[in-house]
Amino acid sequence: VSVIDQFLDQLLQILGPAGCVTDPALLDSYITDWRGIYHGQAMCVLRPSRTEELAAVMAVCAKAGIAVVPQGGNTSLTGAATPDGSGHQVIVSLNRLKRIRAVDIIDMTVTVEAGLSIAELQSAAIAAGALFPLSFAAEGSATVGGAIATNAGGTAAVRYGSARDLLLGLEVVLPDGAIWNGLRRLHKDNAGYALRHLFAGSEGTLGVITAAVLRLFPAVHAREVAFCSLGSEQDVLALWRRLREREGGSVRAVEYMSGDSIAIVLRHGGLRLPVGVADHYMLIELNASQPDAPLRERLESVLAEALEAGEVIDAAVAQNGQQRDDFWRLRESQTEAQKQAGGNLKHDISVPVSNLAELLRRCRAELKAWFDGVRIAPFGHVGDGNIHMNIIQPDGMSDSDFLACADDIGAVIYDVVESLGGSFSAEHGIGRSKLALFEQRRPAAELDLMRRIKAAIDPGAIMNPGKVLRMPPT
Numbered sequence: 001v002s003v004i005d006q007f008l009d010q011l012l013q014i015l016g017p018a019g020c021v022t023d024p025a026l027l028d029s030y031i032t033d034w035r036g037i038y039h040g041q042a043m044c045v046l047r048p049s050r051t052e053e054l055a056a057v058m059a060v061c062a063k064a065g066i067a068v069v070p071q072g073g074n075t076s077l078t079g080a081a082t083p084d085g086s087g088h089q090v091i092v093s094l095n096r097l098k099r100i101r102a103v104d105i106i107d108m109t110v111t112v113e114a115g116l117s118i119a120e121l122q123s124a125a126i127a128a129g130a131l132f133p134l135s136f137a138a139e140g141s142a143t144v145g146g147a148i149a150t151n152a153g154g155t156a157a158v159r160y161g162s163a164r165d166l167l168l169g170l171e172v173v174l175p176d177g178a179i180w181n182g183l184r185r186l187h188k189d190n191a192g193y194a195l196r197h198l199f200a201g202s203e204g205t206l207g208v209i210t211a212a213v214l215r216l217f218p219a220v221h222a223r224e225v226a227f228c229s230l231g232s233e234q235d236v237l238a239l240w241r242r243l244r245e246r247e248g249g250s251v252r253a254v255e256y257m258s259g260d261s262i263a264i265v266l267r268h269g270g271l272r273l274p275v276g277v278a279d280h281y282m283l284i285e286l287n288a289s290q291p292d293a294p295l296r297e298r299l300e301s302v303l304a305e306a307l308e309a310g311e312v313i314d315a316a317v318a319q320n321g322q323q324r325d326d327f328w329r330l331r332e333s334q335t336e337a338q339k340q341a342g343g344n345l346k347h348d349i350s351v352p353v354s355n356l357a358e359l360l361r362r363c364r365a366e367l368k369a370w371f372d373g374v375r376i377a378p379f380g381h382v383g384d385g386n387i388h389m390n391i392i393q394p395d396g397m398s399d400s401d402f403l404a405c406a407d408d409i410g411a412v413i414y415d416v417v418e419s420l421g422g423s424f425s426a427e428h429g430i431g432r433s434k435l436a437l438f439e440q441r442r443p444a445a446e447l448d449l450m451r452r453i454k455a456a457i458d459p460g461a462i463m464n465p466g467k468v469l470r471m472p473p474t
Ligand code: 2HG
Pocket: 136, 137, 154, 332, 334, 335, 346, 347, 380, 388, 390
């Protein structure tokens, strides 16, 4: 028997046949990323159903020096969960580790395993009479472990924060197979380094998250959604300011869509626009835990003021649940519609909110000057200063001509971002696609500190190698 066969045999003994997948036909969906950009290979997919099983498996991998690629719902937009092409890596899928270990409505916490989807967790919270607020278009597939490991943001981050802000406790299997149990249900826990925050956003490069304690919030009993058209970038900022001043605590989402991004959704999605065609749109959601909160009147009154002030051209308030969903679909189908619209280059950027209008304006002006014809289709999270400055292949341009411009387009956008004090990665992480950018755009001291942390926790460099940080060869 070969060394590889021996290795696989050991894994099989720990996990059983259902937990150790080697059939190439079954590997397919795990080795390609959601966007279809990265195609890897894997020796096998390991599917532990208990933390202890994963710990035993990690110890075997560590001993054999085999690299491990953790994977949740495989919805990464940066290739963070896809193995390389060597065929020497193993994927650890958390899709069988998905129990809800505890829901505590007095603590307002839920203790949950990594493989549960975000949508399943939202439903469990509702069933318990509470809210789990993390929310984004991929929530049906994306998992708790993946959302924490990438510090996912989404559309409610403006009110409730990103995954990191919801994280109280963590259980992690470390690269040597040890288990760190930090599943404390504490809202305050200030003993030493905040290790949980080291793993949040580590994208599987330091260990495998197996369970977490997350915060719950009071259930939402009233919701109102409006869809507006606006005439300028400056109006986007002005409307957000007005909303925040008037409705601060009840704004659950404030989302931007450009004229081009809506045009693409309308072309691909079979949806209707509730306002007239414009260059800029915003979706606003207010919510409250009191069922009789007069949200509708309040929303209408802010919008009336905004209309009066000329910040809004036209506004529609959803009259029922169906319309609310329809308005949201215009926003949540953006990614899917852009995927169908041809080659698309994603730039997940952020700036201080006060620079948002300038960001939108300058990116458009500079891209137009350099790359005539590309479709500039930004959308994103106004309240977080986070825009998805996505550039879509023009009709009639060849794939290769378009992709040849990718780095130049990126450089234009990232230079604008940098000059406005922003970040080249607001919420999608680094994964594989932003390794070089990370090295170019962050201070050497910052990268060096991260490499030292990585080397200390994963000295054998077996955790998701080639993601987040390029390490010197060991
Ligand atoms: C969103 O805000 C996601 O919908 C995806 O972050 C963004 O597709 C994108 O670029």
